[in-house]
Amino acid sequence: MNQIQIGRLLSATTRQLVVGCQVSQIDLPAIGSLVRINPQVDYAIYGLVYDLYIADDGLVRQLATVGEMDEKVIADHRLNRSVPIEIRVLSVGYKMAGQIYHLLPPKPPLGLEILWLCSDEEIVEFTNSGRYGYLRHILREQDVAVEEVLAAHIKLADNAHRQKGEADWSHKAVQEVIVLLRDDYAALTRVLQSLADSQIFS
């Protein structure tokens, strides 16, 4: 399989992973992308990208004060910055012995594990297993732009499913979101609004 490597793990809890990557390595993965870490053979942790963070590395402050700046200096700063770009990921499930679980991974991965971008096949496999249980890991978050991540994820996953000829996955996913959020008017309204803006639905 032609796998796309994104970066390496910087820190992790059971619920969240922080991965560092260099701009030079890849195009940054989009919010809502499904990603994977394989700490062991036969053990994979799945996550959804929810935030990208470009930290201040000290040098950038000095550069920002310079009036006229050479294009080369900017390009050099971006490629060779000493502090990596952080990708923040929510754990949404794992796979063990060939079986996918929409549960939090039993143990977090160790530092410097490689983060991979999931292929369409993997997206379909992960999202089709079980009954959308992984959505609750997203909806639970307080400090995350839940509706944006969800809308982005549904759009990406819908696309993957359509590639595989499955047109009504997003319908079922949205139904599930509505069921999970129907007692929270404000949250559900925000999510539906984001979904409307994502223009997947007619």
Added chain:
Amino acid sequence: MIEKKRTDETNEFVSQDVRKIGYIVGGGLQENLKARLIVSASQVQEGSFVMIPSGNWVYYGLVTNIQLGATDPRFADEESELRLPSDLASWLHGQTLYTNLEILPVLMLERGPAPETAEYQTWAQEIEDRSRSEPHLMPVKTIPPHHADVYLAGEGEIAEIFGKPTREENFVLGYTREGEHPVCLDLDRFVQRSAGIFGATGSGKSFLTRIILAGLIQRNRASLLVFDMHNEYGFDDIASDSGSKVSGLRTLFQTRVRVVGLGAGNTIRGAAPDFNLEIAMKDICAVDIELLSAELNLKETTSTTLEALVSSFGVENWYNEFREMENGAMMETEDGKKVPAPQSVAAWANRAGVNVMAAEGLHSKMSPLFHRNYILENPASDSINEIVTMLQQGQHVVLSFGDYDRDLDYLFVTNLLTRRIREVWEAQTNQYRTKKSNEPRPLVIVVEEAHKLLNRQMASQTTFNTIAREMRKYYVTLLIVDQRPSQIYDEVMSQLGTRISGWLGDDDDIRAVLAGLAGRETLRGMLTHLQPKEEVLLLGWGVPMPIPIRSRRYDQRFWEDLKEGKAGLQSEKQTISDLGF
């Protein structure tokens, strides 16, 4: 008797047309069951008959309310279809907006364990061996669990509960509102106790009474005596609203029904009655006058005066003697003094030692009666006796009042006749009990404008009250027809077995009709929502459970069906579709 409920796993229900409409989400025996509707609300109506099979039981109930709900009221308030793509909006509505049914659970029936299991075999065997009682309908004592499926009952289930139209005693009175399935009334049960037909004026009481009377005549288990105050039941009539011809019972059943006109020479709807009712003066008792107190505005002294009359002239002659007296007649004595003439009321009063003013007052108040030409000293025949004999022999009598449409005539004649009937039936029953005669023929006395006879003031005095309360044992019951049930004495109302009510608007009337029944609050709503002329609510002891129905039409087809012995299995709608419309 109820047949085995489930025949095999695939055919759980008696009929094919049962439809799942929802599942139980809450409620209880006190506050009704709540069910989530899963089909469009247009498929159910208030009063829809539903069944809830669950475990070893089937529960039967009525939809009493249909209510829109939302998981959060804001989902309902907001017109989200304007803000969201239509797919999203409709999915949102599907999950957050819903319709709930309220169901009044009424009956339950044991159906045993799932068929084809060992438990079922044991259960069925126990019934066979009579070590377990046959499953029978009983009032609900428990409720189905959460998520039990709710079905709209089919024709077979309706027949299970209300009886199969093919059985002789069952008479199709109407059809379910939404399913158009025939709903039967058990006529044998209907006549076992007094019954009432109520509804505001124009709600269809007289038409429904005609239908039931036709059924009773056809069934031929009881004789009918109809007090036809408005000349509606005997001969053909013209419907006041539609102007179409309405056949009378006499036209349809011919010699089995006799129309009796009050007084000689009276025609009823332009036709001559079969014979006339003339009342002999000797048949009039003091009580017959006393119960006209309100009508004639009689004083408290009346009974004393009447007693004196009876003791002066005897029970058979007092009326005639009193009538012949001249009120206020005076004569002059030899010495020129004016004194009451010997034939005057005052002269008798003085002789009998009663108050002159009281006697004279009574005489003048009774003068409307004295001038009724259906009261004769020597009628050609004993027509009261003839009526009694006809009824005993199984004929049906419609007593039409013709032009005597005053309450006075109605009260006087019906009471006098009923008093006689009561005596005869009581005597015959007592003889029957001592094995000296045949079983009396059951009799149903039909009373239109019943509140005139059975109101609070009258009830204590009239024979009707006694009949309503205790004549069941003597084979006589009442069928009262009235637009003001609240005016009828509560004790009489509480004796009514079957109650059939059309639309009622007045709170007191509604309360009176529902008195003593379970689920009154729920039934009240149903009564006020009935369609006048089209729908009635069946209630009370005579029916297994309350149910609103579309009443059968009294028309040419009804008669043809009745003549052919067809029970009215098909509703009009079905016939029309059969004909290809």
